[in-house]
Amino acid sequence: MPRKRTVYVCRGTGCVSGGGDAVYEALRAELSRQGVTGARIDFSGCHGFCEQGPNVVVEPDGIFYTHVEAEDAAEIVSSHLRDNRPVARLFYHDPITGEARPHYAEIKFYASQERVVLRNCGHINPERIDDYIGRGGYQSLKKVVFTMKPEEVIDEIKRSGLRGRGGAGFPTWRKWQFCRSTPGTVKYMICNADEGDPGAFMDRSILEADPHAVLEGLAIAAYAIGAAEGYIYVRAEYPLAVSRLHTALAQAQERGFLGEKVLGSDFNFTVHIKEGAGAFVCGEETALIASLESRRGMPRPRPPFPAVSGLDGKPTIINNVKTLATVPVIIERGAAWFAGIGTEKSTGTAVFAITGKIANSGLVEVPMGTPLAHIIFDIGGGIPRNRRLKAVQTGGPSGGCIPARLIHTPIEYETLAKLGSIMGSGGLVVMDEATCMVEVARYFLSFTQAESCGKCTPCRLGTRQMLAILTRITEGKGRDEDIDMLLAIARTVKECSICGLGQTAPNPVISTINYFRDEYEAHIREKKCPAAVCESLMISPCQHTCPAGINIPRYVAHIAAGEYAQAIETIRERNPFAAVCGRICHHPCEGRCRRGELDDPVAIRMLKRYAADWYDAHGAELAKVEPFPVTQRERVAVVGAGPTGLSCAYFLAQGGYPVTVFEALPLGGGMLSVALPEFRLPRATIQQDIDYISRRGVDIKYNTPINANFSVERLQKDGFKAVFIAAGAQRSQRIGIPGELEDIQGLYYGLRFLRDVRLGREVKVGRRVAVIG
Helix, strand or coil: CCHHHHHEEEHHHHHCCEEEEHHHHHHHHHHHHHHCCCCEEEEEEECCCCCCCCCEEEEEEEEEECCCHHHHHHHHHHHHHHCCCCCCHHEEEEEEEEEEEEEEHCCCCCCCCCCCCCCCCCCCCCCCCCHHHHCCHHHHHHHHHHCHHHHHHHHHHHHHHCCCCCCCCCCCHHHHHHHHHCCCCCCCCHHHHHHCCCCCCHHHHHHCCHHHHHHHHHHHHHHHHCEEEEEEEEEEHHHHHHHHHHHHHHHHHHHHCEEEEHHHCCCCCEEEEEEEECCCHHHHHHHHHHHHHCCCCCCCCCCCCCCCCCHHHHCEEEEEEEHHHCCCCHHHHHHHHHCCCCCCCCCEEEEEECCCCCCCEEEEEEECCCEEHHHHHHHCCCCHHHCCCCEEEEEEHHHHCCCCHHHCCCCCCCHHHCCCCCCCCCCEEEEEEECHHHHHHHHHHHHHHHHCCCCCCHHHHHHHHHHHHHHHHHHCCCCCCCCHHHHHHHHHHHCCCCCHHHHHCCHHHHHHHHHHHHEEEEEECCCCCCCCCCCCCCCHHHHHHCCCCHHHHHHHHHHCCCCCHHHHHHCCCCCCCCCHHHHCCCHHHHCHHHHHCCCCCCCCCHHHHHHHHHHHHHHCCCCCCCCCCCCCCCCCEEEEHHHCCCCCCHHHCCCCCCCCCCCCCCCCHHHHCCCCCCCCCCCCHHHHHHHHHHHHEEEEEECCCCCCCCCCCHHCCCCCCEEECCCCCCCCCCCCCCCCCCCCCCCCHHHHHHHHHHHCCCCCCCCCCCCCC
């Protein structure tokens, strides 16, 4: 007899915000209306693949539906549940191959993970304790209470190598041992669920999807340290997590897993839920304790550590949500099993909330030591819109930014620390080439500065000073000494702050300066934001990114209005080679076009080509092009009729100077003419722009090389007051490989090869050719 199907609708916060509740209710209504038997509609917490939500999973089929809407309910019930034909249009499609992946086990996002902490997420109803028990829940607590001594529990955690998942990575067993060894009859066990990092949602999702795992881990930890009372400190901004925690706590107490005489043993453990007001600093354990004591959440100096003197002055242990959710599975499967995952110093798995410029955002769990590249490209699906990865920020607002060149770095505590970042609680923000690293540092510092409790001077004033400097730089008011000043203040804040928030707050500043100093210098010296993000430095992202600074919005508007002559004039205000650039420009402007964030960028280069081609076809119908009026007496000589020389001559003529260009070759255009093949850039197109420059008053003399017979001194004697030498880039860049000699037979550099072919010279190419680059 076939097993009864269960349809799990994701009702985590992400999917709920996308309409998950409506999907759930619609499926229930359709199942009843169509009278389908052999299936039931249920819900789960976060399944992890937030980018594809709302998600629906049909078990035991393993079918995974994405972006489900309430209107899809009728078809899912009739086609899949009634007629056994899954709805193909709702399948996930691989972003690279485009192939449908109906089963979630086949989807790379899931197949490449190793789920330990997230083992139950998406597979159980978090509001029904029997689902958790059915997957082995509370068996570890039973094992601990009846078959293990507290010291044995601590030893098991020690041999597992579990380290705190809240950020610092302190060995869990050591904290427990400190507390266990501290004299006292009253001790407290606290779960820190005050997750406040921007872009982080790991703890929230676990509490929403598997709250009993956290409660079980909390009870085991309490048994190990000798605590009879515990707290879960969770932020009130997580209403769904808070609701499910209350439900789970009531169910656990009703079944005897918590409260007096747990499971009939002599172990007593009462749990309270405390809702925090959302202060980021309360994630620091001594500030959290102060908040629990109804005092202002402010850190205090340590020692004494909470394990010795914590809540109400009693020995107290504080562990993160992910740490506690890991404990039951270690007890169940053994320390050796857990220690076999990850690396020697960083065992087990790490849970990340991967967000930012990534194709597949969501919850990811991988073994410690997994390279960042695997997380971003294999699991995360890479960077959308064919953009390049620029950096990855780990560890939340107190973490560092790791550049793309270090993307193969393994995820582990020590390695990240060496790079100037931290593991943190698990936030992982991906940044592409359109991200300004100065603005990133300013943004994260604005967060930590606003969240600083103000108790210690270095953090209170140091973060404010750094924020003021960063703001000044992004507004184009930076000074040359600002970078060194930022580093000096950052060192002071790191070394002198009381708590971890202040000590790590400068990390984004230090790491972005270390790895992206050139962007700071561009902001300060050139008043330019390379990523075209800082609005005070630009009119529009496209114009700001254009190497020539062309007023792109204006000429696009002219074309839209049918004013093609005005469009070409706008282009030539900054670049006389309109026809050439309309064909071969690499158009970085389109990479910054805001329209590209929605679908496709405006075709800026093709519009430029259209305007230039229109002018070529209709120029004779327009007013005759006259030379620029000569208003200056000083004559200027330009050596070289390539793009640089002719552009210089054009703008000098525009400024009223009489200009003469001297070119050694019989034609102008430089490497445009002698290196680029005809099919890529027609000679007629180059000549179109050169002719226009000539008509504007630039005198070009071909076959006139400047050499020993006709020197610069000769030009000066002939009355030229200034000489501009535009020799051009006629040599290829060396790449530094062994045996790299330009004269060696059979070795051609790109520019020389293209030039010789274009000029009709003999180029000997064998039957087999290796192309480097």
